[in-house]
Amino acid sequence: MYSEKVMDHFTNPRNVGMIEDPSGVGEEGNPSCGDIMKMYLKVENDIIVDAKFQTFGCGAAIASSSMATEMIKGKTLEEAWTLSNKAVAEALDGLPPNKMHCSVLAEETIHKAINDYLVKSGREPWGDEECSSCGHDCDTCEL
Numbered sequence: 279m280y281s282e283k284v285m286d287h288f289t290n291p292r293n294v295g296m297i298e299d300p301s302g303v304g305e306e307g308n309p310s311c312g313d314i315m316k317m318y319l320k321v322e323n324d325i326i327v328d329a330k331f332q333t334f335g336c337g338a339a340i341a342s343s344s345m346a347t348e349m350i351k352g353k354t355l356e357e358a359w360t361l362s363n364k365a366v367a368e369a370l371d372g373l374p375p376n377k378m379h380c381s382v383l384a385e386e387t388i389h390k391a392i393n394d395y396l397v398k399s400g401r402e403p404w405g406d407e408e409c410s411s412c413g414h415d416c417d418t419c420e421l
């Protein structure tokens with residue numbers, strides 16, 4: 279059911295934990311399953327130099343957090359913002375259709391952490407384009 283990459287990132291997640299004195303923190307929950315994801319970013323010159331996460335959730339959510347933090351490290355804020363849940367799922371060699379929403383949690387949590395950083399540094403937060411059918415900002419609505 280799950281790819282080897284999902285199992286690898288679930289059993290051996292990268293970037294678990296917190297960052298002391300983070301530049302931005304984002305937390306997002308999925309009301310339907312109750313899972314919660316928290317991400318910490320360290321930003322220097324608008325580049326994400328470190329990212330860590332704490333996820334209280336399913337295996338797909340943990341694997342998505344692990345992969346997403348790997349993918350945004352070293353990226354600009356704009357590049358990290360445009361990382362879609364679909365790209366995270368593809369990097370994991372796919373997620374079962376009923377688990378795609380778990381990767382949406384990662385995308386939304388990154389957006390919250392980036393906006394937390396922007397607001398803390400006196401800038402305007404960026405907006406999300408919400409999906410008209412599910413209300414999330416995903417580009418692969420599975421609902």
Ligand code: FES
Binds near residue numbers: 308311339377379
């Ligand atoms: Fe809740 Fe996966 S089932 S995030």
